[in-house]
Amino acid sequence: MAKDILVYVLHYDGAFNKNSLGAVSEGGRLAGELGGECHAIVVGDKSGLPDELCATVGKWGASKVFRVEAPEGLAQPVVDAMAHVISENGHGYALFGGGLLGFEIGAGLCARLDAGVTMEVTSVAVEDGKLVAERPILQDSSISRSRYKSDVGVIIGRLNAFEAAEGDGGSAEVVDVDVQISDYSTHAKMVQRGEQRGADVNIEDADILVAGGRGLGKAESFKLCEDLAEALGGAVAATRAVVDAGWYPYAAQIGQTGKSVAPKLYLAAGISGAIQHKVGMQGSENIVAINKDSNAPIFEFADLGIIGDLNKVLPKLTEAVKAKKAS
Amino acid sequence: MKICVLVKEVPDAAVQKRINPSTGRMDRSGEKNLNPYDTHAIEAAMQVREGGAVEVDEIVAVTMGPESAIRALHKAVSLGADRSVHLSDDALAGSDINATGYALSKALAAEQPDLVLLGQQSDDGECYTIGAVVADHLSMPSLTQVIKMDVEGGELRCERQAEYGYDTVSVQMPAVISVGDAINEPRYPSLKAIMGAKKKPLDKKAIGDLEIEADRVGEAGSKVACGDFHDPPAKTAGEIIEDEDTNETVEKVVAWLDERKLI
């Protein structure tokens, strides 16, 4: 198998995605061990991807960055671009950080190149000159290792699995590539991108977060979380389920397509603890969960679990916290 | 127009899922059910039909899986599909994502749908990606995690959350759309629909019927070999409080927080 690694780097609003840069760091490390090179690929409108910006991926470990002019924010044009660059340059692996687009691009690439794909990868090792990807399965109860039998191996990381570490690399060489975009890739068109939906709340600076999920039952019940957060001196966060339902603003969402946080205390009320939520908050120092289902996955990683009805527990907890603070 | 809905049979939510150490595959011996995420895809198809913006001639449920998967098809039909296609062949056992996506795309190509709908994830495999694999094989545009989908002027106007907020995307048909679970509230099947489901047409297909190349599917044709299953590093179990007397519960919680200087 070829030893060079191609990493997709997502960008938005003039900045590179932190998880993509983490994948570049990981790609740089792995290519070093394999005896190959790590390259990056950026796709979008060239005016948003100036030379100086592109060259900075060198700091994270890519020696070269391919720049392709194509529509932004959708997967299929990137599949076209990566398939082209891989076939011209013979990369052995395509690597993605966590997120949503990486899943779609990686999957499309797997079909296009008849390649093996592994998603939700938390670590990658080099064995016998090849990459082996580790993926937790079955609600993180077991870990499976993937070995590739194809010419190209597609590896899609889990959110925050790869840390963006600045290495001693200089600037990356910027190489413009013309790619013929497939007809069907132009059949999906971005109408509006990155709509925020709801108030612009700040949760990233909070030491304490009280997070609410679908178990709250209705939008109004977020008041229970807000009262407790106020008593504790913290802010309120949410799951995608309740943000999609329009109960709480997107800016408060934690997880794969939201924010990643690591407060001193994360108190989750009515949250099942799905992997896509967990990846955004598992770095919290103390995790407390209130859930009426004793089998909820969140109890697998909570430091303190309360099996009970949040409608009963939250109001009394708020009172008790207030009383404690007043004493 | 014709809508195909991809559905899958998965272990029931109550069943402890595990890997069979001798085969390295999911242990599928327990109670099984239609993947709950797929009921949202069927409901989405029904709402396109009932929405009136476009004439829907047929909704076809399509699955690839062992003999027992017929029950998932019956359930899909009771929820609104008009008929179903069951791709089943010993040669398909142990297929990875690449092989599964390829085989499903062959089953779909034979149906020539204008729209393919599927669930956001399978409850057991959790790959989130079959839609994108299938779409590339069919040379169709695709989008995953869609939570709002309207037919407008022959196109689909879709909304979904991606890494920077909500995106609105217009998609030309034929297309492959995987829907998120927030897109709708699936209806319950009527007793009559449940009783009638077994009488609706069900086409069983083997790989030879669909020109699926045998060396591209099954365990041997897969491009990823999974193995070396092992446990994640042990984590110290958290404390658990069962809430019986809530005053007592919150007292314990406050003490716990206080000990860690969080209050």
Ligand SMILES: Cc1cc2nc3c(=O)[nH]c(=O)nc-3n(C[C@H](O)[C@H](O)[C@H](O)COP(=O)(O)OP(=O)(O)OC[C@H]3O[C@@H](n4cnc5c(N)ncnc54)[C@H](O)[C@@H]3O)c2cc1C
């Ligand atoms: C590609 C992708 C990206 C995603 N991105 C994100 C993301 O960024 N963030 C995110 O959060 N999710 C994300 N998800 C969705 C994720 O998989 C889950 O669906 C979601 O996190 C579930 O939210 P929830 O816990 O609020 O709801 P549920 O899973 O429905 O859980 C509700 C919980 O509340 C409990 N409950 C109910 N009533 C009560 C009560 N009265 N008292 C106490 N407990 C009660 C229930 O027992 C249940 O455990 C993503 C999914 C995919 C496929």
Ligand SMILES: Nc1ncnc2c1ncn2[C@@H]1O[C@H](COP(=O)(O)O)[C@@H](O)[C@H]1O
């Ligand atoms: N064997 C299968 N047969 C039919 N549909 C499938 C199969 N596997 C996955 N799907 C569809 O793809 C969706 C996503 O599954 P996955 O990518 O495995 O998480 C599911 O919700 C199903 O709609």
